Amino acid sequence: MPNENNIHVSSELGALQRIIIHSPDGGIGKIVPSKFKDWLYDDTVFLKQMRKEYNDYVKLLLYFLDPEKIPHIQACEKQQTDDSQLDCFKPGNPAYFNSDKVLDVEYLLAKVLRDSHLRDRIIASVCAIEGCSYATEKQLCEIADEHELAKVLITGVLPQKNPNKVQFVFQPLPNFIFTRDISIVINNYLLLSKAATEARERESLLMRYIAYHELFTDKQEYVIEINESNDFFLLDEVQQQQRKTSLEGGDIMMIAPNHILVGCSARTTPSAVNKIVHAVFKNKTGIEKVTVIKIPSQRAIMHIDTVFTHVRKDVWVLFGRFSEVLMRERNEQKFSYYDDFTNNDETFEEVEIIRFYKPAHITYNPAADYRQDIVFKGMEDLLRNISIKDFDVPENEVKIVYSGNNIFPYDEREQWTDSCNLLALKDGVAIAYDRNEETLKAFKEAGFSIKKAEELFNDFESSELTPEKVKDTIIILSSNELSRARGGAHCMSLPLLRAEL
Numbered sequence: 001m002p003n004e005n006n007i008h009v010s011s012e013l014g015a016l017q018r019i020i021i022h023s024p025d026g027g028i029g030k031i032v033p034s035k036f037k038d039w040l041y042d043d044t045v046f047l048k049q050m051r052k053e054y055n056d057y058v059k060l061l062l063y064f065l066d067p068e069k070i071p072h073i074q075a076c077e078k079q080q081t082d083d084s085q086l087d088c089f090k091p092g093n094p095a096y097f098n099s100d101k102v103l104d105v106e107y108l109l110a111k112v113l114r115d116s117h118l119r120d121r122i123i124a125s126v127c128a129i130e131g132c133s134y135a136t137e138k139q140l141c142e143i144a145d146e147h148e149l150a151k152v153l154i155t156g157v158l159p160q161k162n163p164n165k166v167q168f169v170f171q172p173l174p175n176f177i178f179t180r181d182i183s184i185v186i187n188n189y190l191l192l193s194k195a196a197t198e199a200r201e202r203e204s205l206l207m208r209y210i211a212y213h214e215l216f217t218d219k220q221e222y223v224i225e226i227n228e229s230n231d232f233f234l235l236d237e238v239q240q241q242q243r244k245t246s247l248e249g250g251d252i253m254m255i256a257p258n259h260i261l262v263g264c265s266a267r268t269t270p271s272a273v274n275k276i277v278h279a280v281f282k283n284k285t286g287i288e289k290v291t292v293i294k295i296p297s298q299r300a301i302m303h304i305d306t307v308f309t310h311v312r313k314d315v316w317v318l319f320g321r322f323s324e325v326l327m328r329e330r331n332e333q334k335f336s337y338y339d340d341f342t343n344n345d346e347t348f349e350e351v352e353i354i355r356f357y358k359p360a361h362i363t364y365n366p367a368a369d370y371r372q373d374i375v376f377k378g379m380e381d382l383l384r385n386i387s388i389k390d391f392d393v394p395e396n397e398v399k400i401v402y403s404g405n406n407i408f409p410y411d412e413r414e415q416w417t418d419s420c421n422l423l424a425l426k427d428g429v430a431i432a433y434d435r436n437e438e439t440l441k442a443f444k445e446a447g448f449s450i451k452k453a454e455e456l457f458n459d460f461e462s463s464e465l466t467p468e469k470v471k472d473t474i475i476i477l478s479s480n481e482l483s484r485a486r487g488g489a490h491c492m493s494l495p496l497l498r499a500e501l
């Protein structure tokens with residue numbers, strides 16, 4: 001068994017205890033406009049500012065998950081008064097906070113690179129997918145320091161010898177800050193992603209090797225990989241397109257101990273969904289229900305976690321475009337602003353929701369036709385069903401908070417900047433972006449306090465408050481630059497360990 005003190009997630013809400021993150025690296029500062037589409041960015045980013053915003057996120061995580069590291073962070077903040085990146089936030093720097101609860105992918109990769117056998121395999125496979133020359137591969141092998149090598153493998157840039165020249169060896173991984181997408185913990189199993197786009201392929205590959213870190217003991221048995229079948233290469237182009245298998249973690253939610261939600265989206269294909277259902281039922285994951293949510297394939301809603309997230313047992317945040325209530329109004333022709341404003345036929349595609357059950361008394365059979373006997377009217381119907389059936393919430397107490405309070409155009413604008421992508425630190429305490437003001441008002445109306453991260457730090461420092469005492473609160477991060485990368489706190493987190501609810 002993997003050590004359940006290291007890895008175990010059975011909900012989106014249990015108190016967060018261990019997490020994988022990735023601080024914005026130098027690669028983000030090297031995005032060029034000609035590569036926006038390929039590298040999945042919509043703008044260039046002011047890296048220094050983004051790092052400041054991200055550091056608050058890391059500090060917040062440390063307060064809740066590893067408070068013993070806070071005095072070190074405070075000392076570092078006092079010492080270093082210039083506005084460069086603080087050493088304590090740089091993996092590999094001697095002053096790095098080195099937490100075993102808040103873990104950076106770069107830090108984990110460097111640890112794995114210490115094993116010379118793995119190091120050779122990692123370099124060879126990265127070079128293979130990136131089409132590097134033999135000379136480049138040799139150059140990488142010659143980098144002795146594991147932290148330096150980890151940095152190069154992530155940023156794609158060699159250590160800078162000449163300040164006037166940036167030497168790329170392959171493309172950067174500017175989306176690696178969204179660690180949610182590289183893997184997902186399902187109870188005590190680790191499901192590896194298979195990125196949908198070339199831009200994120202190396203992330204999936206590196207995560208496969210990070211799974212060799214000692215945290216993931218007995219990994220072979222507890223790692224689930226979803227792949228195309230061995231004879232995929234025999235299919236013609238059209239068939240390959242239809243059976244392409246890709247899955248990204250933003251489409252999987254470990255919602256309750258026996259229940260996962262799986263998105264079928266621009267990034268997670270029907271073939272992957274089918275394989276996930278079979279894989280979780282076949283392995284002893286404890287999963288008995290898989291609810292599949294098919295969303296339209298659009299950039300604005302690339303994964304299901306851009307459409308909704310769970311905030312408290314009885315509270316969800318949802319993008320109203322997928323509200324069955326709004327749908328009904330539209331069908332009755334009462335609702336026309338989208339047609340007026342966007343004239344886009346795709347705007348109102350509906351979601352499809354199907355639930356699969358593991359047969360109770362039958363041993364796993366790959367040919368089994370799992371029951372699909374629940375049809376949901378729409379998203380609210382599903383979210384209510386989860387709160388009521390999985391969390392024993394009384395029927396009339398379920399609350400749905402809508403992006404932009406369901407007011408056009410704030411609903412669309414705020415969803416774009418991740419108003420629906422919240423990360424729960426525990427049941428009822430979640431991290432959001434400050435810029436989504438109408439959504440925050442809606443949270444306030446639903447009874448939540450809204451608190452800036454810095455305000456909270458001050459309260460903690462003056463001992464007015466402790467993380468344990470924070471309740472029913474949305475903690476907001478500055479998000480001018482962070483939101484440009486198109487993901488919120490949910491995307492920027494790979495929870496490894498959460499307390500049982």
Ligand SMILES: NC(=O)NCCC[C@H](N)C(=O)O
Nearest residue numbers: 040178250303485486487491
């Ligand atoms: N789970 C998520 O929704 N992750 C956000 C990923 C954003 C990134 N720029 C991407 O397009 O992949």
